[in-house]
Amino acid sequence: MHMQLPPHEGAEISVVEMHTGGEPLRVILSGYPEVKGESLLDKRRYVRQHLDKLRRALMFEPRGHYDMYGALLVASELAEADLGVLFMHNEGYSTMCGHAVVALGRLAIDYGLVKEPRSPETQVNIHCPCGLVKAFVEYSAGKTGGVRFHSVPAFVFATDMTVTVEGFGEVTVDISYGGAFYALVDAQRFGLDVTQSRTRDLVAAGTAVTAAVKSQVKLHHPTSDDLAFIYGTILTDGKDQYCNDATANLCVFAEAQVDRSPCGSGVTARVALQYHKGLIQLHQTRSFQSGATGSLFTGKAVQETRCGDFKAVVVEVAGRAFYTGASTFIQEPDDRLTGGFLLS
Template sequence: MAFPKLPPHCGSVLSVVDMHTGGEPLRIILSGFPEVQGDTILAKRRYVREHLDHLRKVLMLEPRGHNDMYGALLVKSELAEADLGVLFLHNEGYSTMCGHAVIALGRFAVDYGLVKEPSSPETQINIHCPCGLVKAFTQYADGKTGAVRFHSVPAFAFATDVSVSVEGYGTVTVDISYGGALYAFVSAEKFGSDVNKSKTRDLVDAATAVSEAVKSQVKLYHPVSEDLAFLYGTILTDGKDAFSEEPTANMCVFADAQVDRSPTGSGVTARVALQYHKGLIRLNQTRSFQSGATGSVFTGTAIEETTCGDFKAVVVEVKGHAHYSGVATFTQESDDPLSGGFLLR
């Protein structure tokens, strides 16, 4: 039976490629977005937030997306060495870094011809994220792409052993670390929970309460830009921070109570930086990080000491696998009262 590509309609059309990395979705926008204005990647991020946010809602929220959808909008970079620039979209707004997206984009960039002459056994792709330039390395052989590793922007422990008053839980001690975005870290055991076994709702409630407490009680800053000085979320861990050959598990809750299905690439970056700061991991010592949601695994390695302003920092290599899940064309019919997207609470 033959069907037309798209039924007759009146409204805009947006095309996407969907991927996932360790179970965490990534919706890469191919067409339908107007040109994004701005001289820098951070200026472009502000422009989209102020002028094109309705399109984020269309693609991330229901009925085309869901509470935990994640997106990538490719833009021009002002850096000569960048192969592409990217803005990250989620249920609340726009992130500054996303490791699972970088892993997926490493494959996408090669497969979709954004890198004109891919090389074997790896092809390097320089991806300009709002936090800075991230170098991705995609396995490539016989015309096929594979696993992707990336080198982070300088990652550092922002503050350790910070006491905050968390509504419903009392005083809780957290660490705060930066891996392209700022995260609070705390063991799930402090809430009587287990990141591998507890109900997701219980973990989300605890992590959200921690995020709200840190945002209201801790002054955050970043030495490069104020655009980077915000808490992105809270990562609950299994408390196994000392180095081990066994994977250590965590679950990230970010934005508006959004749950990362993967081990969280920027979260792994920040957690490695935190463990290095505490002397729990050495340079070039690789750890495995497991998602408490899906069991998927990333590896993380501190490969180089560096600085970020006054902070002692490290460059972290994170490695994982991404897979394609489909392609789609979405419409916005002019007479659809829910065409702009909605978030189901």
């Protein structure tokens, strides 16, 4: 029997629930008010200023949780884009999200956002706030499968930069951009192991590094000031030299949020850093493992390019996403907690 919604007042918001490598994605299909703005970055500013109550209602408890992640489908101003997307999480609106791109590649075909999909692979152009991302979705006998994507040019902002981290003293980090800026540091610097240590200890170290970079480093991005912020810290197992074994990492982003997947934009940033340091060559595929769940993405640099004054690379990341369900959310007007809450 198909469940009917309970008696309620007000709007309904319909979502599809997915995950990529264990990292959730709540894709908002309908029920959102119109998002105004000429460009996608304008729309990102608009939702932040005018519709943030809905982000909190959908990401926070009781409908979500501290580590929930969302995607809002919007119109794109780019003619070649099949869809535009705004990403949301516990702290705000990110500029790039690889795990979401992997999931949205499948969804775009399955929900008819791409006309006439082709076998064995269909290209889906996804306009993210950081720029146009090209996803390539396995498609056979009407079914979607694995997804690989080429992100915006990835580059290294700084290597061997020393910051003073509260509780840990001076720490040397690299800063790399994979659609968002990350600080990267070996977890051993904190006496931690990304696959064995308690998540809360890894989060404490990652959050402290992010806070230090935020307060001590002035970032800039060649194409937009909207992109010039530190998004999080990636703690690694130190295995940056190319080899056949998977290298593990844990990404702590936004407000101490933990990525359950290997982190698509984080893998992009790591590949750019390894290429910059001469540790990996073009078209050498590496496996990247999530320290949280053990799930795997692959990543490789496929082309040299530029981003403003920075030498950059186009990175290809591949993974798989799965559907977990669909929901319709309501907000009862006399519910004191309907706007959402988080337990820290």
